[in-house]
Amino acid sequence: MNCPEAQPLLHAYLDRELDPANTLLLEQHMGECAGCAERYRLLEQLHSEIVESDLAYQPGKTLEKKIAALGRGGSARKWWSLHSWRMALVAVAAAMLVVFLPALNIFHSTGFEEELVDNHIRSLQPGHLVDVPSSDQHTVKPWFQGKVSFSPNVPDLASQGFPLVGGRLEVIGARQAAAIVYKRREHVINVFVLPEESGGKAKPQFRGYHIIGWKRGGLQYWAVSDLNEAELRQFVEMLRK
Secondary structure (H helix, E strand, O other), X not given: OOHHHHOOHHHHHHOOOOOHHHHHHHHHHHHHOHHHHHHHHHHHHHHHHHHHOOOOOOOHHHHHHHHHHHHHOHHHHHHHHHHHHHHHHHHHHHHHHHHHHHHHOOOOOOOHHHHHHHHHHHHOOOOOOOOEEOOOHHHHHXXXXXXXXXXXXXXXXXXXXXXXXXXXXXXXXXXXXXEEEEEEOOEEEEEEEEEHHHOOOXXXXXXXXXXXXXXXXXXXXXXXXXXXXXXXXXXXXXHHO
């Protein structure tokens, strides 16, 4: 995980809304990146100040009376100064949420991309990555015969820096699918393959993961990874060729 990928996740981490896999990755990243650790400290500080400010709703008539009292004493001016500071703090926090919420995808989604990312994250748990561990395309491709109703493309990209790890069976859209697993350094790339008619449409990014899809020979292919977008696109271009 690099800084551009980590920073949008800091808010979700603060609100305890990250899934276990992303939580672990982000905590490891903050342990190594002083910049992201400092940004998270500032977010925690802002959150604490908002909580400690004890903001409360003031009914309209009461608020009008307090504003009208501005000219009648120092206590009124003191209250207005404190009230203004609190409201400014809330405005800043609201503006930050408006900027970051769309990128975080905190709001629940029932889209196809959610299913792809959920399957990707589940595969990262110990013992779930592959059913057939092999770097040999001539072992992985035949393994799917009789298990799925199609024959996925399984190219060998080790010489280009994307070694094959193996394959496994998946269920996507209530249909059996194939997952072909590659790696780029420590980043896992899941390539999900399913019949074109049982596929869907997905956003290019969800929960900090990049998603790239394409069609070929009546099949849909979806590459999902936390690898940076440029390298993932490079991988997809090689895979498609």
